[in-house]
Amino acid sequence: MLSQQKLIIFVASDSAGETGEAVVKAAATQFYPKVVEIRRIAFIQDSGAIELLIQAAKREHAIIVFTLVVPELREYLLVKARKHHIKTIDLMGNLLQTMEHSFGQEARHKPGMIHxxxxxxxxxxxxxxxxxxxxxxxxxxxxxxxxxxxxxxxxxxxxxxxxxxxxxxxxxxxxxxxxxxxxxxxxxxxxxxxxxxxxxxxxxxxxxxxxxxxxxxxxxxxxxxxxxxxxxxxxxxxxxxxxxxxxxxxxxxxxxxxxxxxxxxxxx
Incomplete structure (x- = not known):
């Protein structure tokens, strides 16, 4: 396993991104004194914004942590990330799918509802x-x-x-x-x-x-x-x-x- 002193994590969201950032901060404290630099990319609304995110993450050798609730945006990000060998962590996808299965109904997939x-x-x-x-x-x-x-x-x-x-x-x-x-x-x-x-x-x-x-x-x-x-x-x-x-x-x-x-x- 390679060791590095600094890790850049992009937190991407179709809302404000506060939830994702809070989770990353909580995880980062477990690796003190290693440095985790969090860059929040908020209010992603289209594929163009995701393209820019992918380019930046590839350039910085960063991880992308995302809380996208719009299925099309989430799938587009995953496809692009795999293509460029960028590590991603989906904080919402699996949870939403599991809850949809339990409730027997589809989620609203509407960003920003927590605010x-x-x-x-x-x-x-x-x-x-x-x-x-x-x-x-x-x-x-x-x-x-x-x-x-x-x-x-x-x-x-x-x-x-x-x-x-x-x-x-x-x-x-x-x-x-x-x-x-x-x-x-x-x-x-x-x-x-x-x-x-x-x-x-x-x-x-x-x-x-x-x-x-x-x-x-x-x-x-x-x-x-x-x-x-x-x-x-x-x-x-x-x-x-x-x-x-x-x-x-x-x-x-x-x-x-x-x-x-x-x-x-x-x-x-």
């Missing part, structure tokens, strides 16, 4: 971080930046609803409504179409809060679960929601998914 998925993933992460930062009125400035603002008394599912919507890539801020605390003025200045008030049946809320107190090891007769206090809070919240002019959703016996569905339908 919208990546973009969606990072949007979700950003939205979740936003929901955590602006949860339960921790920072009222979130009202300005949010796609959706939730208001309501304690235990009306504001936080789980915020998280559910965040996984749909919506930035959500939620604001608790408590009679002793004046709501932020920002609630009356932003577009009320993005604000949703959550209300609930007093008896249902009484049961929810009583269970919450038990979980915390606190007495069930605390004012937090007192029916009269709950009615007072709900009345106060209703006054604020009416002043805002926002959509009000009764979450009594509604799952978080159901409430989210109503909100998403309203905001289009």
């Amino acid at each position: 919208p998925l990546d973009e969606d993933y990072f949007k979700k992460v950003e939205a979740v971080e936003f929901a955590v930062k602006y949860d339960d009125g921790r920072d009222f400035t979130g009202i300005l930046q949010a796609d959706i603002v939730l208001v309501g008394v304690s235990r009306t599912s504001k936080t789980p609803l915020s998280m559910f919507l965040a996984h749909k890539t919506y930035k959500v801020a939620n604001v608790p409504l408590v009679p002793e605390i004046t709501p932020p003025d920002l609630l009356y200045t932003v577009n009320n179409k993005k604000i949703f008030g959550l209300t609930i049946n007093p008896d249902k809320l009484n049961k929810i809060r009583s269970e919450r107190l038990k979980m915390l090891g606190l007495p069930g007769n605390a004012s937090y679960a007192n029916l009269e206090r709950i009615s007072q809070e709900l009345e106060f919240a209703q006054q604020i929601m009416s002043r805002i002019g926002c959509t009000v959703i009764d979450v009594t016996n509604k799952a978080v998914e159901e409430t989210a569905s109503v909100i998403l339908e309203r905001i289009g």
